[in-house]
Amino acid sequence: MTVDSYTALAKHFAAIVAETTTPTGAAAPAPFLETLPADVLNWVVNFLPDDAHWLRWFLTSIVAIVAILTVFGLTFAFLTVTERKLLGRFQNRYGPNRVRIFGVRVFGFFQPFADAVKALTKEDIVPTAADKVLHLAAPAATVAFSLLGFAVLPYGRHLTALAGMDAALLYFFAAGAASELAIFMAGWSSLNKYSLIAAMRALAQLISYELPLLLVAVPAVMVAGTLSLSGIVEAQGGWLGGVVPHWNIFTPWGFAGAIIFYIAALAECNRCPFDLPEGESEIIAGYLTEYSGFKYALFFMGEYFGMAALSGLGVALFLGGWQAPCEFLQFVPSYVWFYVKLVVVILSFMWMRATLLRLRMDQLMRLAWKCLVPLALVNLATVVFWERTAGWDGPALQAVRWLAALALVVVPFVLLGKTLSAGFGPRKYRYA
Amino acid sequence: MLGTGILKGLYVTAKNLAGSYHDPERLTTIQYPEETAHIPENYRNYPFLVFDGAEAVAGLRCTACKMCEKECPPQCIYIVGERDPATKKMRPKVFDLDISVCMGCGICVEVCPFESIKMDQHFEVAATERFEELLLHREQLAKPDSYYHKIHPTEAAVSDGVLAAEKRKAEERAAKAAAAAAAKAATPPVPPTTASGEPVSA
Incomplete structure (x- = not known):
């Protein structure tokens, strides 16, 4: 690789970093919360020198990966307990509600931590x-x-x-x-x-x-x-x-x-x-x-x-x-x-x-x-x-457009449903 | 139309979801350590010993007759009797019941002539050891008559009737004996008679 190709690569990384870190297309001054994640990313990346493109790209990726893993890891943990609790309620049960940490019992929402300990310590x-x-x-x-x-x-x-x-x-x-x-x-x-x-x-x-x-x-x-x-x-x-x-x-x-x-x-x-x-x-x-x-x-x-x-x-x-x-x-x-x-x-x-x-x-x-x-x-x-038909103007044409599109959706569904469920209708019970 | 059945099903489950929050009657779960299920009166697991009065071991009705020990099919009862030096009555020196062996048949209750052994409803018997902790001694087995009335009211009433009848009979017997003794004391000793029934002349 020549020096040129290195600089080209560095520019490429710089472009990626710029694309991911700087807010684009914000017409009005973006509210503080809206840009907060990007600001935090910028703040972290700016600890590195400006010309360390490769390192900046690397750090950007790491921050993104950590953020995704944290958010969706926690989402996963709480979805498991939510699912169990909801399934319980759908079946008129309580669902898991016993786990407590230091005597605090938040309706059993600490269940994933107990599950994790159990899964880790199992043979x-x-x-x-x-x-x-x-x-x-x-x-x-x-x-x-x-x-x-x-x-x-x-x-x-x-x-x-x-x-x-x-x-x-x-x-x-x-x-x-x-x-x-x-x-x-x-x-x-x-x-x-x-x-x-x-x-x-x-x-x-x-x-x-x-x-x-x-x-x-x-x-x-x-x-x-x-x-x-x-x-x-x-x-x-x-x-x-x-x-x-x-x-x-x-x-x-x-x-x-x-x-x-x-x-x-x-x-x-x-x-x-x-x-x-x-x-x-x-x-x-x-x-x-x-x-x-x-x-x-x-x-x-x-x-x-x-x-x-x-x-x-x-x-x-x-x-x-x-x-x-x-x-x-x-x-x-x-x-x-x-x-x-x-x-x-x-x-x-x-x-x-x-x-x-x-x-x-x-x-x-x-x-x-x-x-x-x-x-x-x-x-x-x-x-x-x-x-x-996106260019059709006027309420009449628009109504025709909507009705025709709806018909294109509903008619095949009804016809297909009739054909597929033919012979599968309500079953008559015959005594064995 | 295809799919309407699914919508109906979704409606049913959604009704359950909403209903379980505003209508506690729907939730059939009994949250065990905080609330316990209603135990039917006739439920039984292993026997206990009834005592009268305030003192547990001293008030036991048991007379160590060993009927239950002999009848017990899995032989989970072990009794050693002794005579109370004060009242001269028999009482159990040792009354052991191995609840890990007991099968809860209730035959001991049927054969007991003193309304002393009855079936318990205590079910929280978890132990950390297999042998000694599941072997109950007379101190643990002794429970007051009021407890018996609480767990088996109907049966306890019948049992009280039996005890009262026996007491009355015993009293009648005692009274009769006392009357007989009194009569015996009142009338002069019957003079000796001859075989023909004539008084023996002096």
Whole structure:
């Protein structure tokens, strides 16, 4: 490498640092809280000399990683106990409420700390016949791959770890697909038939549901004209009359896309009603059968990280990312809005888990290939129509546009639903 | 339409979620150490010894007859009797009950002629040691009659009736004996008679 190429590299790093640390596009003087994270980052990075580009880039990355790990690590910890408490309430139980630290009992919200101590002190059992290296690598890989997606999520107006990434969406799906590898690693290395069956199921399920997930992400890209998640969120800015936001979910194609995305995301996270890979009642604990203690906890962690990342993507694609729901609510920092939306989506996942039963393998596949994929394809046509007619003026034409788009969403759904559920109607009970 | 069933289900669970906060009746969980479940009157686990009066060991009804020890199917009762030097009555010097062996059949209660051994309802018997701590001695087994009335009111009333009847019978017997003794003392000693019934002439 020549001196020139070194300086070019240094300039490149400097550009990245500048992009991530300096607020851009703030027309009005940004409020203090809005720029606080970026200010803190600047303050930390400015301890280094100005020309140490490489070091500055390195420190920026470290700060971003630490921030993401802290926030989402704590979110994971409290989501586990929230989930258990909510599931309890959904079933008219109390849920965990006993753990106390120094006599303080905050409704049992210290449960994750007790769980962590328990997981850390449990015996780590590795089957004699297991592939020990893969057996150890699988939980670490699960967490690592599920963390990758966080790099490109736009947490706030000036808060994206990899702000310069143009192909953020592509990167996200590529990183998400890697978690399938980790699951298969776990299933294969355990040398246990239940683990292997579960890993195969998981692989089939994840690959099947990746398709609708990708297909419904495409319309958002088409409308925004960029693969960058920050760009997609910015394209959803603005309010109708200051109250109704221009989020994608408030358009016909966005509404259908959000529902398909939601279902596919549930399946991608291996969550109820798509938790076949871990079906306790059929295949013990699936690919987790041979895992105990901290490795098991790591799988759990990876699952929750994956769930948070996918929910974050859904928020960015359909729920307007960090945009405030109403114009006058803009005084709340943008990252708060993102976090609130994220938590709401995750809580709705828990609601689903409390309500629905686990599908059978064939039902799972039928839902993906016969229902979600065709609807997602039709949705592509809808968004093309929506974009082609964007220039239609006047209330009459707008009404026609809305009605036509709605028809494009509703009619295929009703027809497909009728066809698919034919013969599965209310069952008559015959005495055995 | 496809999906309406899911919405109905979501409504049901949402109702549970909201209801569990404003209507405590929905929550069926009993938060154990703070509140305990209602124990039915006929619940029993292992026996205890009833005592009358204020002093536990001195007031035991048990007379160390060893009926329960002999009848006990798993042989978890061990009794050594002694005679009270003051009242000349039998009482248990040792009364041991191994609750790790006891199966709670209640046969000891059925055979006890003195309404002395009854079934307990005490269930918090966790111990840190397997042998000595699960072997209860007469001091631990002795519980007042009022406790018996508290845990098995109906059965205790019947038991009181039996005891009262026995007491009355004993009193009648004592009275009869006393009357007989008094009559014996009042009438002069019957003069000796001959075989034919005529008084023997002096």
